[in-house]
Amino acid sequence: MAPLLEVRDLACARGGLAVLEGVSFSLSPGEALVLRGPNGSGKTTLLRTLAGLQAPLDGTVGMAPETLAYGGHADGVKPTLTVAETLRFWAGVFGTSGIDDALSAFDLSALRDRPAQTLSAGQRRRLGLARLLVTGRPVWALDEPTVSLDAASVALFAAVVRAHLAAGGAALMATHIDLGIEAGVLDLASFRAVDRPDPSGFDEAFL
Numbered sequence: 431m432a433p434l435l436e437v438r439d440l441a442c443a444r445g446g447l448a449v450l451e452g453v454s455f456s457l458s459p460g461e462a463l464v465l466r467g468p469n470g471s472g473k474t475t476l477l478r479t480l481a482g483l484q485a486p487l488d489g490t491v492g493m494a495p496e497t498l499a500y501g502g503h504a505d506g507v508k509p510t511l512t513v514a515e516t517l518r519f520w521a522g523v524f525g526t527s528g529i530d531d532a533l534s535a536f537d538l539s540a541l542r543d544r545p546a547q548t549l550s551a552g553q554r555r556r557l558g559l560a561r562l563l564v565t566g567r568p569v570w571a572l573d574e575p576t577v578s579l580d581a582a583s584v585a586l587f588a589a590v591v592r593a594h595l596a597a598g599g600a601a602l603m604a605t606h607i608d609l610g611i612e613a614g615v616l617d618l619a620s621f622r623a624v625d626r627p628d629p630s631g632f633d634e635a636f637l
């Protein structure tokens with residue numbers, strides 16, 4: 431099956447310094463890949479590069495237009511919009527319709543009329559993740575998606591990812607927890623850029 435995402439010899443920088451080099455992998459429909467590596471190894475940097483938030487230093491990212499949905503550390507939730515308004519807004523941005531599946535998948539139906547600013551951290555994170563379901567995008571690139579989630583919500587999220595994979599989607603996730611999903615592992619420690627300074631180094635404090 432043709433891959434949805436094909437990354438070849440990618441090199442990425444953060445703060446003007448090379449962080450990763452020689453990163454290659456592909457993701458086909460139904461596949462999940464977990465990004466591992468110690469703090470500062472470049473997981474966020476790689477995801478931001480794939481999301482188009484920063485240009486690669488080198489290498490290629492092959493995917494069809496409108497393939498990737500990015501979920502970063504921030505939930506991207508406007509405090510004054512309700513849960514339903516938030517999802518309708520994102521559905522409009524991505525040109526999809528219908529938010530009920532997203533609400534029920536993340537157990538948000540009872541909270542649909544609550545302004546996001548009144549949600550708990552875990553509820554807000556569930557709303558941020560529910561946004562993925564209204565993007566209609568096949569590849570999800572997620573940075574620590576389970577932060578603030580309790581065990582029940584982690585299970586909801588894992589079920590959503592499993593269904594997404596079963597429907598022909600793919601997922602690339604930086605996570606330290608075991609989601610119980612069959613996934614490959616890409617350890618970024620192996621792709622550390624040669625001229626990268628020690629992350630504990632003094633200079634980096636000023637970047």
Ligand SMILES: Nc1ncnc2c1ncn2[C@@H]1O[C@H](COP(=O)(O)OP(=O)(O)OP(=O)(O)O)[C@@H](O)[C@H]1O
Pocket residue numbers: 444445446449467468469470471472473474475476629634637
């Ligand atoms: N805004 C920034 N400006 C300069 N350097 C940065 C910036 N953000 C991150 N870095 C540096 O870039 C390198 C890669 O950071 P990145 O956030 O991609 O790592 P990570 O693997 O996601 O880490 P973590 O597990 O702690 O989230 C680190 O050395 C980090 O200190």
